[in-house]
Amino acid sequence: MTASVTELTVTAEDRRVAWLATAAVALSLVDAAIPSPLPGVKPGLANIVTLVVLMRYGWGTAVWVSGLRVLAGSLLLGYFLAPGFFLSLTGTTLSLATLGLARHLPARWFGPVSLSILAAFAHIGGQLLLARLWLIPHDGVFLLTPIFAAAALAFGTLNGLIAAKLLAETPVAEPAR
Amino acid sequence: MRWLALLRPGDWLVMAGGAALVGISLPLLWQGGFADRAIIRQNGQVFAEADLHSRRDFEVPGPLGTTQITIEPGRARVVADPGPRQYCVRQGWLARPGEIAICAPNRVSVQIAGRTKAYDSLSY
Numbered sequence: 618m619t620a621s622v623t624e625l626t627v628t629a630e631d632r633r634v635a636w637l638a639t640a641a642v643a644l645s646l647v648d649a650a651i652p653s654p655l656p657g658v659k660p661g662l663a664n665i666v667t668l669v670v671l672m673r674y675g676w677g678t679a680v681w682v683s684g685l686r687v688l689a690g691s692l693l694l695g696y697f698l699a700p701g702f703f704l705s706l707t708g709t710t711l712s713l714a715t716l717g718l719a720r721h722l723p724a725r726w727f728g729p730v731s732l733s734i735l736a737a738f739a740h741i742g743g744q745l746l747l748a749r750l751w752l753i754p755h756d757g758v759f760l761l762t763p764i765f766a767a768a769a770l771a772f773g774t775l776n777g778l779i780a781a782k783l784l785a786e787t788p789v790a791e792p793a794r
Numbered sequence: 795m796r797w798l799a800l801l802r803p804g805d806w807l808v809m810a811g812g813a814a815l816v817g818i819s820l821p822l823l824w825q826g827g828f829a830d831r832a833i834i835r836q837n838g839q840v841f842a843e844a845d846l847h848s849r850r851d852f853e854v855p856g857p858l859g860t861t862q863i864t865i866e867p868g869r870a871r872v873v874a875d876p877g878p879r880q881y882c883v884r885q886g887w888l889a890r891p892g893e894i895a896i897c898a899p900n901r902v903s904v905q906i907a908g909r910t911k912a913y914d915s916l917s918y
Contacts, residue, residue: 726804734808738815763819770812781800 638685645690668780711743733777856900
């Protein structure tokens with residue numbers, strides 16, 4: 618055995634991000650397996666993880682988990698660097714930015730459901746804009762806005778409720794893996 | 795644990811805002827697309843296809859005479875037709891996708907086409 622020259626020290630934080638990202642990737646796969654009537658209308662179950670991470674561990678960790686999820690999810694599903702990857706990346710970036718702002722809302726009034734809905738709208742908004750600017754340079758794209766917006770509202774609410782339930786039921790004492 | 799208990803007052807507000815956004819965007823669905831081209835047919839054959847971008851005039855020959863068609867940005871119409879009843883002329887401007895003026899006696903028609911289908915396929 619040769620002694621390794623470079624030592625990678627893995628902190629507890631790294632392990633936590635890895636575990637959470639794994640959970641998010643698994644949910645992405647579940648997402649992809651659910652049949653959808655229209656491309657782009659998806660439950661976005663992985664966002665539950667993002668929300669829980671945001672509330673528990675802060676925005677920085679949420680960015681890490683989401684970024685890893687987009688990367689690993691696209692590799693597993695085979696659309697890495699395909700148009701879908703950039704749509705996914707744009708949506709995630711915008712919803713993370715929105716979450717970064719929205720988490721400063723007074724927590725007494727605005728819970729995970731608010732954050733989830735706002736993030737869902739930011740997500741679909743970003744995707745529509747990218748699709749219009751790059752993939753389908755025609756205003757016809759926006760004809761589908763109502764469907765996407767309705768899906769964002771419905772799934773945003775649902776995911777937010779699930780995240781809120783998870784947050785309420787699991788004790789704050791973190792499961793340090 | 796009750797699901798409703800998970801909602802905070804502001805959440806209702808955000809949900810209402812979201813619903814309002816969906817409501818505002820809803821009319822987009824009914825719009826059958828954007829008027830893109832005018833298709834002029836003579837005797838069932840495509841005589842000309844014109845983009846609805848600039849002014850243009852067409853003279854389409856038929857069994858009765860010449861039908862004059864004018865294209866303007868975003869709309870088209872039959873200006874003159876030798877037919878006896880002038881239905882297609884009186885129809886006036888056509889601006890929405892799917893609208894059509896048929897001058898049956900002279901076997902000429904103008905139809906507005908839009909791209910209802912924005913894409914053939916898209917994969918996420």
